[in-house]
Amino acid sequence: MTxxxxxPNNFQITVQPSxxxxxxxxxxxxxxAGIRQGIGMPYGCKDGACGSCKCKKLEGSVTHGPHxxxxxxxxxxxxxxxxxxxxxxxxxxxxxxxxxTQEGAFPIKKMPTRVSLMEMKSDDxxxxxxxxxxxxxxxxxxxxxxEFMLRDGSRRSYSMANAPxxxxxxxxxxxxxxxxxxxxxxxxxxxxxxxxLRIEGPFGSFFLREDSSKPIIFLASGTGFAPxxxxxxxxxxxxxxxxxxxxxxxRRPADLYMDAWVKAKLLExxxxxxxxxxxxxxxxxxxxxxxxxxxxxVLQDLPDLSAYQVYAxxxxxxxxxxxxxxxxxxxxxxxFFADAFVTEADKARELAAA
Numbered sequence: 308m309t310x311x312x313x314x315p316n317n318f319q320i321t322v323q324p325s326x327x328x329x330x331x332x333x334x335x336x337x338x339x340a341g342i343r344q345g346i347g348m349p350y351g352c353k354d355g356a357c358g359s360c361k362c363k364k365l366e367g368s369v370t371h372g373p374h375x376x377x378x379x380x381x382x383x384x385x386x387x388x389x390x391x392x393x394x395x396x397x398x399x400x401x402x403x404x405x406x407x408t409q410e411g412a413f414p415i416k417k418m419p420t421r422v423s424l425m426e427m428k429s430d431d432x433x434x435x436x437x438x439x440x441x442x443x444x445x446x447x448x449x450x451x452x453x454e455f456m457l458r459d460g461s462r463r464s465y466s467m468a469n470a471p472x473x474x475x476x477x478x479x480x481x482x483x484x485x486x487x488x489x490x491x492x493x494x495x496x497x498x499x500x501x502x503x504l505r506i507e508g509p510f511g512s513f514f515l516r517e518d519s520s521k522p523i524i525f526l527a528s529g530t531g532f533a534p535x536x537x538x539x540x541x542x543x544x545x546x547x548x549x550x551x552x553x554x555x556x557x558r559r560p561a562d563l564y565m566d567a568w569v570k571a572k573l574l575e576x577x578x579x580x581x582x583x584x585x586x587x588x589x590x591x592x593x594x595x596x597x598x599x600x601x602x603x604x605v606l607q608d609l610p611d612l613s614a615y616q617v618y619a620x621x622x623x624x625x626x627x628x629x630x631x632x633x634x635x636x637x638x639x640x641x642x643f644f645a646d647a648f649v650t651e652a653d654k655a656r657e658l659a660a661a
Contacts, residue, residue: 318396338391349512355393356649367400405641428564431484436477449541450534453508463490468533470540481533513646521616523551531621552580556601558587602629613637623647
């Protein structure tokens with residue numbers, strides 16, 4: 308194989324069936340090398356926790372760094388699967404990944420932002436709007452995320468909740484309070500409007516595949532609604548009229564913190580449907596809608612998913628359960644796109660259990 312960059316330690320990574328190639332050194336992950344060179348490979352957390360970047364290794368040798376067993380089991384690794392976010396190449400490598408996009412990835416930028424709005428949407432969800440530098444042409448796919456760069460060097464990831472064409476009003480994020488969380492305690496405690504924060508992005512492969520005409524199922528739990536809201540705005544802006552149904556789940560009705568926004572969109576977008584689902588309503592909630600687990604509500608309505616495309620975002624247990632059950636219901640694996648919100652507490656629990 309011909310190396311794509313000079314240097315004795317560079318290895319060529321080839322992704323099939325797209326045939327796209329890029330180079331990687333033994334010091335960087337395969338995913339990091341792809342991002343650096345604008346290759347649109349699938350990924351989510353970049354931290355070995357969610358499994359979104361898992362793909363089949365057809366040729367070559369890699370070594371994995373630390374990762375969670377649920378993202379890549381020992382059996383899967385023995386069968387040739389890799390997590391590109393924590394795998395480094397030790398030879399030329401050929402991977403099979405059907406979600407590689409032909410369009411170039413948007414440039415990743417680091418920039419300061421100013422908090423322009425803080426609005427409580429529920430007892431534990433804050434809507435933040437960030438003012439971007441006036442001279443910075445930041446752009447992204449609706450559904451992608453940015454990382455906050457904290458002063459101690461750690462990072463926290465949050466999805467953009469508005470489509471790119473709506474950036475004039477600021478970058479919108481939905482932050483759920485995780486008590487004891489390094490960043491969310493700051494957001495819900497000491498943060499003030501006009502505060503300066505540093506972000507980097509865009510990241511992620513969770514965005515609408517516009518080359519399909521299949522009807523869409525949006526599956527959201529809690530603040531997993533944020534990137535799906537951005538995609539819905541993008542659908543409307545682009546005049547895309549594929550049938551789409553949003554299933555949004557929460558424990559209590561208040562967890563559906565922008566329910567009124569969705570219902571208003573239904574009046575503007577006749578191809579959009581909405582099924583709110585609550586799992587643990589109390590008598591005082593007076594909830595008369597669907598109950599149970601949100602991913603199961605989809606199967607109750609659509610037992611055959613073979614003709615659909617699914618975009619799932621939220622708690623890992625919801626995303627993982629949906630993928631397993633939906634493929635059993637006929638959904639092709641390559642038509643399931645996901646962004647699991649893996650918290651630092653989730654990661655700590657998994658590592659402790661390993």
